[in-house]
Amino acid sequence: PQGLSGARLQPLCVRSLSLTSSRNALESPPARADSTFKVTMVPGDGVGPELMTAVKEVFKAGDVPVEFEEFHLSEVQNMASEEKLNEVLGSMKNNRVAIKGKIHTPMEYKGELASYEMRLRRKLDLFANVVHVNSLPGYSTRHNNLDLVIIREQTEGEYSSLEHESVAGVVECLKIITREKSRRIAKFAFDYATKKGRSKVTAVHKANIMKLGDGLFLQSCAEVAELYPKIKYENIIIDNCCMQLVQNPYQFDVLVMPNLYGNIIDNLAAGLVGGAGVVPGESYSAEYAVFETGARHPFAQAVGRNIANPTAMLLSAANMLLVLSPQNQCVSVCVSLCVCVSQVRTRDLGGYSTTGDFVRAVVANLRHRPVY
Amino acid sequence: RLLTMNDSPISAHQPPPAKYGGRHTVTLIPGDGIGPELLNHVRELFRFCCVPVDFEVVTVDSSVVSEDEINNAVTAIRRNGVALKGNIETNHNLPPSHKSRNNLLRTSLDLYANVMHCQTLPGVQTRHKDIDIIIIRENTEGEYSSLEHENVPGVVESLKIITRVNSLRIAEYAFKLAREKGRRRVTAVHKANIMKLGDGLFLQCCKEVAAGYPDIAFDNMIVDNTTMQLVSKPQQFDVMVMPNLYGNVVSNVCAGLVGGPGLVPGANYGKNYAVFETATRNTGKSIANKNVANPTATLLASCLMLDHLGLVDYASMIRKAIFKTLSETRLHTADIGGLATTSEVVQSIMREVQKTGPLTSEYI
Numbered sequence: 001p002q003g004l005s006g007a008r009l010q011p012l013c014v015r016s017l018s019l020t021s022s023r024n025a026l027e028s029p030p031a032r033a034d035s036t037f038k039v040t041m042v043p044g045d046g047v048g049p050e051l052m053t054a055v056k057e058v059f060k061a062g063d064v065p066v067e068f069e070e071f072h073l074s075e076v077q078n079m080a081s082e083e084k085l086n087e088v089l090g091s092m093k094n095n096r097v098a099i100k101g102k103i104h105t106p107m108e109y110k111g112e113l114a115s116y117e118m119r120l121r122r123k124l125d126l127f128a129n130v131v132h133v134n135s136l137p138g139y140s141t142r143h144n145n146l147d148l149v150i151i152r153e154q155t156e157g158e159y160s161s162l163e164h165e166s167v168a169g170v171v172e173c174l175k176i177i178t179r180e181k182s183r184r185i186a187k188f189a190f191d192y193a194t195k196k197g198r199s200k201v202t203a204v205h206k207a208n209i210m211k212l213g214d215g216l217f218l219q220s221c222a223e224v225a226e227l228y229p230k231i232k233y234e235n236i237i238i239d240n241c242c243m244q245l246v247q248n249p250y251q252f253d254v255l256v257m258p259n260l261y262g263n264i265i266d267n268l269a270a271g272l273v274g275g276a277g278v279v280p281g282e283s284y285s286a287e288y289a290v291f292e293t294g295a296r297h298p299f300a301q302a303v304g305r306n307i308a309n310p311t312a313m314l315l316s317a318a319n320m321l322l323v324l325s326p327q328n329q330c331v332s333v334c335v336s337l338c339v340c341v342s343q344v345r346t347r348d349l350g351g352y353s354t355t356g357d358f359v360r361a362v363v364a365n366l367r368h369r370p371v372y
Numbered sequence: 373r374l375l376t377m378n379d380s381p382i383s384a385h386q387p388p389p390a391k392y393g394g395r396h397t398v399t400l401i402p403g404d405g406i407g408p409e410l411l412n413h414v415r416e417l418f419r420f421c422c423v424p425v426d427f428e429v430v431t432v433d434s435s436v437v438s439e440d441e442i443n444n445a446v447t448a449i450r451r452n453g454v455a456l457k458g459n460i461e462t463n464h465n466l467p468p469s470h471k472s473r474n475n476l477l478r479t480s481l482d483l484y485a486n487v488m489h490c491q492t493l494p495g496v497q498t499r500h501k502d503i504d505i506i507i508i509r510e511n512t513e514g515e516y517s518s519l520e521h522e523n524v525p526g527v528v529e530s531l532k533i534i535t536r537v538n539s540l541r542i543a544e545y546a547f548k549l550a551r552e553k554g555r556r557r558v559t560a561v562h563k564a565n566i567m568k569l570g571d572g573l574f575l576q577c578c579k580e581v582a583a584g585y586p587d588i589a590f591d592n593m594i595v596d597n598t599t600m601q602l603v604s605k606p607q608q609f610d611v612m613v614m615p616n617l618y619g620n621v622v623s624n625v626c627a628g629l630v631g632g633p634g635l636v637p638g639a640n641y642g643k644n645y646a647v648f649e650t651a652t653r654n655t656g657k658s659i660a661n662k663n664v665a666n667p668t669a670t671l672l673a674s675c676l677m678l679d680h681l682g683l684v685d686y687a688s689m690i691r692k693a694i695f696k697t698l699s700e701t702r703l704h705t706a707d708i709g710g711l712a713t714t715s716e717v718v719q720s721i722m723r724e725v726q727k728t729g730p731l732t733s734e735y736i
Contacts, residue, residue, distance in 0.1 A: 105565040105566065106565070107564050107565050107568070107572070108568075109568040109569065109572060113568055113569070115565070115566075118566075142499040142500075143499075158532070158563075158566070158567065159566050161566075163567060163568065163569040163570055164569070165569060168536075169535055169536035169537060169573075170533065170534075170535045170536070171533070171534045171535070171569045171570045171573050172531050172532070172533055172570075173531070173532040173533075173534070173567050173569065173570035174529050174530070174531060174532075175515070175529070175530040175531075175532060176527065176528070176529055176530075177527075177528045177530070178526055178527045178528070179525075179526035179527070180526060206515075206617070206620075207464070208462045208464070208472060209472060209475065209515065209516050209518070210515065210520060210530045211468035211518075211520065212468050212520035212521070212522060212528045212530065213520055213528045213529075213530035214530075215468060216526075216528050238620070238621060239620045239621055239623075239624035239652065240624065240654075242599070242621050242624045242625045242628065243624040243625065243627055243628035243632070243633065243652065244628070245628070246603060246625055246628030246629055247628045247632060260563070260617075263563075263595075263596045264595060264596055264599050264621055266596070267596035267597065267599050267600040268599040268600060268602075268603055268625065270600055271599065271600035271601070271602070271603035271604045272603055275600065275604060276600065295596070295600065297597065
């Protein structure tokens, strides 16, 4: 039967070509000087709303022509329902760009195995999650000058929400790996690397244990790698990868991996450069782009205390701006300026500033920017 | 008498089955890569220190498809009760039905607990200090069940199995060990927000067991947050218990934090058997037979084995010598930033042992 037994190259199945083109430049209407971009906003739980307020303030100060359509979708606050989800999806179909906070997944099993966040991702088919792990200029950690990109397949793998208890006391969780999705994420990774001028893509797996599953993932990556002779392709087992990241993270460039390993490595790499408050990330599907933080945590302990670090969300918003209107570079410049020049550091980076202080500093920087 | 799980403390085990005239027999599986050369050093060192242990060597060839060799090894361990092994390579060119030999060994002997003690070692330069974490990893089920199938071409299902029995067992082991070693806190690592039934069951079992140990604090953390905390503030962790795959990831992260795969020993315990190896289970093919591998992990694993056999004095003597050697930078091997060779390190350890007592067989 067809499958993994053959080592020959399986022809890449016919797919719509919209993947590459819409990732590079959203098919947005031609940018007019006075056009306002509409963006869907889902603040989420925990410090999400505070971070979104920060984004809105900064955008207002920078005269950024973006209008936010807010939707409060939250599972833990009982504000989630099918209608809400459909509203969000409808808005997304119009705007095609969104910025969101983390929609927290409750731990208890209330009869539904898939969380709202997962369902949103599946319905929009946001299959690729990209996290940029860059050392902040001016903030030194144990590893400096880090520049990694972590690409994670976001719709299948261990997060398939397929679990059952066929025998009392024995639970089976299914991890699904498909050739089509593995090929898709591998192609995304290589296209991304080509576009950003990266030289190496490393696939992370555990194919020595999960021979069929991760074996299929690895095989798909190898097949796609053949189409990109200029980019070096390597693979590494997840446990060794984690150890290498801790000892010598500079050997990696772009990493591509299935869902769970991506979750672990995103957070590990975020910890290397300063934590969940400084790493931006985005999720792509063929038509949509959703911007959020790299390490997704609601950080409920910080709600109302004004201590959360908005850097990650602001950097992500700046990335969103670059995608919407490439000329508007001011926000990204200002945020990074802020961290190194004014040394405004929130609690997680060892300082005493509040979220409000940081936002005010960024706003002040924006007001004083040279106007061309 | 029949020792059941609930009433046997971990340190008082049945008398080892292969002890005659004061000498123990232990199975030795050289494995591949750097395994054979490092285990030879172990034998040399034991001979030099007059340790009353004889090794029964069982080779397992990783390129052979038949399972006879690994079954022989399993039988040998059943005979002797204790083993010291190197990592057996898993050949990826063979079909998927060829299971990992190491995995087969662990499941046949039901070595359900993998224990790794991660400590900052004196003399090794690391970015983090004062780390002292015990990681207890469920060793037989979880993602390593090797149950996969391809129902539809191009779609593979891998099953991750979590059972109540095994989760309770590993949680009991963790709490017992914590109590024995005087530890204050046990943290369960999981991903129950996504795998609600599977990891949910694991978490629930840990909570149930924790209720029976009121002197030990219990908390839990999701695996992604755990890895982030480990790289920023590893000093907050004490004892950690987790299912198989997370255990693999977390133990490798911790090994990286204290200096690399060449420094940390690991132990696999079952009800009746114990197998000792390096914690991160590397074959080290690229540095095999070049006399550059770091022998520390394998030697410390052999000390753990001596502790298990009850030869505590020998174990502490060798351990002291190893730490003394480690504290000298000129005797660091390449993986911890030095230029020394494996044999130089082993020779130096033997010299240290000689200095401390008269228990040596020859003079260096």
